Amino acid sequence: MARAPVGVGPLPAEMRAVVHHEFGPPDVLVPARLPVPQPGPSEVVLRVLAAAVDYAQLHIRRGGSGRVGSTREPAYGIGEPPYVRGGSVCGEVVAVGSNVSGVTLGSWHLVGGLRPGAYVEYGVVNASALRRPYPNRPGPTAVPDGLSPAEIAAFDYAPVAYHTLRVAAGLTEGETVLLHAAAGGTGILAVQLAKAFGARVIATAGGDAKTSLVRSLGADVVIDYRAEDFVSAVLKTTDGRGVDVVWESVGSDVFTRSLDCLAEAGRLVSFGSNSFTGEGTVDFYPFWTKNISLIGWGGANNAEAHAPEIMADLLRLVAAGELRPVVARLLPLEEAAEAHRMIEAREAAGKVVLAPDVKVATTSRRSRYRAGPARRNPAPV
Numbered sequence: 021m022a023r024a025p026v027g028v029g030p031l032p033a034e035m036r037a038v039v040h041h042e043f044g045p046p047d048v049l050v051p052a053r054l055p056v057p058q059p060g061p062s063e064v065v066l067r068v069l070a071a072a073v074d075y076a077q078l079h080i081r082r083g084g085s086g087r088v089g090s091t092r093e094p095a096y097g098i099g100e101p102p103y104v105r106g107g108s109v110c111g112e113v114v115a116v117g118s119n120v121s122g123v124t125l126g127s128w129h130l131v132g133g134l135r136p137g138a139y140v141e142y143g144v145v146n147a148s149a150l151r152r153p154y155p156n157r158p159g160p161t162a163v164p165d166g167l168s169p170a171e172i173a174a175f176d177y178a179p180v181a182y183h184t185l186r187v188a189a190g191l192t193e194g195e196t197v198l199l200h201a202a203a204g205g206t207g208i209l210a211v212q213l214a215k216a217f218g219a220r221v222i223a224t225a226g227g228d229a230k231t232s233l234v235r236s237l238g239a240d241v242v243i244d245y246r247a248e249d250f251v252s253a254v255l256k257t258t259d260g261r262g263v264d265v266v267w268e269s270v271g272s273d274v275f276t277r278s279l280d281c282l283a284e285a286g287r288l289v290s291f292g293s294n295s296f297t298g299e300g301t302v303d304f305y306p307f308w309t310k311n312i313s314l315i316g317w318g319g320a321n322n323a324e325a326h327a328p329e330i331m332a333d334l335l336r337l338v339a340a341g342e343l344r345p346v347v348a349r350l351l352p353l354e355e356a357a358e359a360h361r362m363i364e365a366r367e368a369a370g371k372v373v374l375a376p377d378v379k380v381a382t383t384s385r386r387s388r389y390r391a392g393p394a395r396r397n398p399a400p401v
């Protein structure tokens with residue numbers, strides 16, 4: 021006989037959320053109330069502790085997929101409004117479906133693909149998603165210890181930084197890498213990882229606050245590309261040789277001009293378009309004369325980036341104090357529009373994170389369990 025969902029207590033009927041009914045500028049994001057989703061037999065309900073604001077969600081909110089303004093922009097079909105934007109969530113299990121076993125109520129997990137989205141108080145995922153970072157080790161082990169929920173949500177961009185650099189671009193010890201948007205939510209992790217891999221790091225960022233942050237994270241050379249020409253600066257600091265790897269998510273002329281920064285046999289990995297421009301004119305000359313390579317990254321790479329050996333390496337680096345996400349701003353859920361605006365205005369140094377309860381989002385697991393007797397011995401179900 022089918023069991024009813026099991027939970028820590030009755031879920032409320034309604035929850036706070038942020039939705040949009042049309043595509044457009046940040047202020048299309050508005051607070052709303054939605055029904056709390058019920059879990060299917062193989063699903064779990066997570067209480068959202070923190071939700072990282074993901075750049076891809078800015079593209080989708082605008083109505084595109086990185087090619088906005090392009091004549092080749094496809095119509096973006098994502099169902100009927102109201103839309104709820106997604107992203108990486110640190111959530112706590114509060115109920116499980118009738119067929120779910122091996123999941124602990126009260127455990128914390130890092131997930132993407134929450135339904136109806138990330139900008140909510142409660143969301144549903146298939147229980148198999150909780151095992152994503154550790155396919156061979158089920159259970160409440162999916163988040164780094166000692167970090168707050170806001171930092172854990174921001175940490176979910178570390179696999180992207182790791183895989184783009186190490187696997188896609190093949191960055192090795194002793195090589196030189198140029199990191200663009202190095203003060204962004206993914207960039208700050210890439211700086212620390214490239215240093216951990218033993219590379220010489222040349223980083224670009226816009227403005228004093230961002231360049232200071234990137235310098236404090238260990239970058240060897242930091243270029244403020246609002247103030248100086250980054251191509252000249254890179255060639256100057258490498259004695260005209262150029263870099264082995266360019267890590268590129270800005271697009272537009274930053275992409276095309278970065279080809280001039282590559283050394284012989286250099287590799288450029290492209291994994292985003294923060295400039296909201298998906299097209300450009302490429303000069304192929306350096307491909308023939310310098311044997312350079314262009315590597316695209318995205319889609320299925322995201323799952324590969326969460327492979328157990330990569331996650332294990334990332335957690336080891338966090339535990340060793342060599343890797344730490346930086347939360348630029350932690351805002352209440354209802355301020356999602358402000359969060360999107362800040363990122364588009366390039367005001368954020370680090371990751372912008374939203375939380376239904378800001379206090380909970382800043383409290384690490386250890387102190388939270390101590391504070392809450394109801395959660396002290398979460399029961400496996």
Ligand SMILES: NC(=O)c1ccc[n+]([C@@H]2O[C@H](COP(=O)([O-])OP(=O)(O)OC[C@H]3O[C@@H](n4cnc5c(N)ncnc54)[C@H](OP(=O)(O)O)[C@@H]3O)[C@@H](O)[C@H]2O)c1
Pocket residue numbers: 073074075076177180201202203204205206207224225226227230269270291292293294295296317318319322363364365366368369370371
């Ligand atoms: N392909 C995939 O599957 C995948 C997966 C995850 C992430 N990504 C990509 O990874 C990139 C980084 O993501 P993120 O969420 O961490 O974003 P982010 O780097 O925090 O984005 C903000 C940064 O972009 C830079 N930027 C450059 N041009 C900009 C412009 N025209 N408008 C606004 N900002 C601009 C800004 O730095 P400055 O002010 O210093 O220039 C800013 O710090 C994004 O392109 C995202 O789409 C791709």
